[in-house]
Amino acid sequence: EAGVTQSPRYAVLQEGQAVSFWCDPISGHDTLYWYQQPRDQGPQLLVYFRDEAVIDNSQLPSDRFSAVRPKGTNSTLKIQSAKQGDTATYLCASSLGTSERLFFGHGTKLSVL
Amino acid sequence: GQQVQQSPASLVLQEGENAELQCNFSTSLNSMQWFYQRPGGSLVSLFYNPSGTKHSGRLTSTTVIKERRSSLHISSSQTTDSGTYLCALERPGNEKITFGAGTKLTIKP
Numbered sequence: 001e002a003g004v005t006q007s008p009r010y011a012v013l014q015e016g017q018a019v020s021f022w023c024d025p026i027s028g029h030d031t032l033y034w035y036q037q038p039r040d041q042g043p044q045l046l047v048y049f050r051d052e053a054v055i056d057n058s059q060l061p062s063d064r065f066s067a068v069r070p071k072g073t074n075s076t077l078k079i080q081s082a083k084q085g086d087t088a089t090y091l092c093a094s095s096l097g098t099s100e101r102l103f104f105g106h107g108t109k110l111s112v113l
Numbered sequence: 114g115q116q117v118q119q120s121p122a123s124l125v126l127q128e129g130e131n132a133e134l135q136c137n138f139s140t141s142l143n144s145m146q147w148f149y150q151r152p153g154g155s156l157v158s159l160f161y162n163p164s165g166t167k168h169s170g171r172l173t174s175t176t177v178i179k180e181r182r183s184s185l186h187i188s189s190s191q192t193t194d195s196g197t198y199l200c201a202l203e204r205p206g207n208e209k210i211t212f213g214a215g216t217k218l219t220i221k222p
Contacts, residue, residue, distance in 0.1 A: 033210070042117075042199055042212035043156070056209060091156065098208040102146060102201070104156040 002026070004105035006092050012111045013082045021077045021108045025094030033102070034067055034077050035091040043091055049075065050098075082112045116140055117202055119213035127221055132187040134216045136200035144203040145176045145183045150215070151196045159185070159198075190220045 005024040013019055025032050031050050035043035046065065047057040051072035060067065064083075069075040079086055089107040120135045136145070144163045148156040160167050160174040162183065167174050171190075176183040187194055197215040204211075 035212075042214045043201075045209055045211070048209070093156075098203065100144075101158050101161040102148075102156075102210060103158065104148075106155045109153070 004092055004094050004103050006090075006105035006108055008108055009106065010109050010111075012113065014113055015083055016081050019079050019082060019110065021090050021092075023075045023077070023092030023105060025073070025075070025092070026103055029094035029096050029103070030072070031095045031098055031100075032069055032075050033093040033095075034075070035093065036088045037091055037107070038088045046077070079110075082110075084112045086110060087112050116204075116211050117200060117213040119198075119200060119216050121216060122214070123217040123219070125219045125221065126190055128190060128192055130190055130220075132185075132190050132194070132218060132220075134185040134187075134198050134218070136183040136185075136202075136213055138181050138183075138202050140181075140202075140204050142178065142202045143205050144210075146201045146210075147174055147183070147185050148199045148201065149196055150199060154196075156199065187218075190218075192220045192222050194218060195220045 007022050011019050033048040034046045037043040047060045047067045049069040064080045067077045089109045091107045093102045093104045095102050118137045146161050147159040150156050162174045162176050164176050171188045173186040197217050199215045201210050201212045
């Protein structure tokens, strides 16, 4: 069974540039999470979906970040105008429902110069 | 405030020693998970343990809901156990999964 797949693995941007991250969850997993993990910190939830619906995006900086999961499978997280403070690893995770084990992708390591 | 607190923040042991990692939480919980992360690596699920004790090889996880704590015990540590150990919980009525800051474990040969 394929795990959670993320791309790209790395991204280096100048401030003000845009970037998109892509996530393919485990087949059949209805719940998908995006986390931001700054260096030497624990992951912090940005947004999560059940199927195509956003369940909670209260921690997503809405002026520059957006996330979609149009068919309830793959998901895209986009940063419109990156800032140095966005430097972090962006992790995607999926689960079969909530209150279930989480499975993580390898993450995308973003550096904003 | 801090809903999930892990201790110690870092731990250095000699190979063969046992490690005890703690996760304390300030709310009730629906689920508790422990993850392992190598530097620059992904998170690997170790335990899904909302209550009681579970074993996996040299690892043991114990969650005591009434005391609002969960622990991860590593026996006879090996250098390959080095990395960061993270706990994460889900609260009743709130499906967000919240992580602690992690314990950075270093096992010296």
